[in-house]
Amino acid sequence: MAANANMALPGIHELVVEGESDPTFLDDLIAANHFKTFLLGRGIDLPPELMTGLNVLMTAFQDDVAMYRKMSQQRRPVQESLWPWRRGNGA
């Protein structure tokens, strides 16, 4: 399976095509990266192909990922504070 993934990732330039970026793909990519970081933090050994592959994808789509993160931060609902003096500050 990992070998297949490696074969599907020949180079960064072949991972992208002209057109609109796909939000579902970006969401999955960011979540997969968080998942990977979490597992590594727990001391779980992951296959090197998986680590390299995700890094390659993150590098290839780094601009789109940054834009997507920014957009989701803007869309985040205002958090209501339980403390009255902090209400309305988004704290």
Place this chain on the structure above:
Amino acid sequence: MAPSPEARAALDDFIVQLAQHGDGLTLEEFRLRSLDQAQRTQRRVRRTLYVAGLTFMLAILLALIFPASFRNTPLLWVGLWAMSLGGLGAIASIFLLILKLVPQPALHKSEELEVFGRIFLGCLFSLVFAITVVSSALMEFYNYILAPVGKAPSGSAQLLLPFLCGYSIPLVLGILGKAIQAVEITLGFEDRRGAVVTRTIRRRGSQSSPGTR
């Protein structure tokens, strides 16, 4: 830029691999909105724990400082004392759980309900057990606080029962199980009576033939 079909296929493959290593975790728990929601829930839970903990501690301190206020209603003092101890027990238990699960990826809405429910149950069980099981020990303790002369009341385990009831739900369930069993035996339920008869016969048999072992 749009992802090529190869990139999409590779990412799907990676997600499957991550799920295989994730021991039951899924990608859903690591999405931006899930992480954001978890962070907010965690903040709310922490705040609840701090506020509730401080409130219970304050109630205990007030009960210790002003015991004379309850001179006409000593059972109210017992109830307040037990509920505060039970609540503190529940909070101590939740804190330990949270500290143990530091790398937990997400704290869901249901877990927020669990925290509230746990504190509520801690107070409830402590109150019930304090009033029905250890009320005399607590009253003795209250009288000692009111006029601290002579020997301090013994039976610290009994005094600790409200805290333990809040701290450990399995303990409460165990006590309740035993109580239900006792009631069932008293009422003469068929299956329990059979068990008792068998046990009695076995005991009699072992008494009558001590030399056989």
